[in-house]
Amino acid sequence: MPTLTKLYSMQEASEHNTKDDCWVVIDGKVYDVSSYMDEHPGGDDVILDVTGKDATDEFEDAGHSKTARELMETFCIGELDPTSPAIPELEISPKKQTDVLMDLTKQYWAVPVAIVSISVIAGFLYLRRK
Incomplete structure (x- = not known):
């Protein structure tokens, strides 16, 4: 029997952007990292800076270990809904x-x-x- 995966929009994920309620999107998956904020080696600011957008590039650029990637999976709460529109990033003209x-x-x-x-x-x- 297949497991049902909860789908979230980028808008919904971006609303969880505080230290006590923080979600990030990486590789199309949504992670609730609220309980991990104080333990993150790079500090909570690093995570808070990537809320509300796809943080895949930032995550990959940081060079996370295999252990970090395995730990990350424990925070997965669902996937990004591919049919929902992405929030456009601000452009500075x-x-x-x-x-x-x-x-x-x-x-x-x-x-x-x-x-x-x-x-x-x-x-x-x-x-x-x-």
Whole structure:
């Protein structure tokens, strides 16, 4: 008799994104790693950074051992529903970055102008005393 596998959407998995309630998706499987957060050798921040997206690449890049992979299977609670839409990742457009840079340069123009102005005034006062 085949076992029924619970299917989860990426949206549902992404809602579990706190230290006390944390799910991750790796290789199409959903893992509830809430009870493992304090024990993870890389710290809980590493896991929290990959909630809400497919963490397969990050998991593979970390070079986990065979023992870690076996332990991971104990946290498996189901599979990612292939028919559910993935949550699109945020894209940072270059236009936004240049807008931020322009805002910063407009905001801090007063500092160099003030330095130059004080230098010019100090120079005039110094030359006037001679």
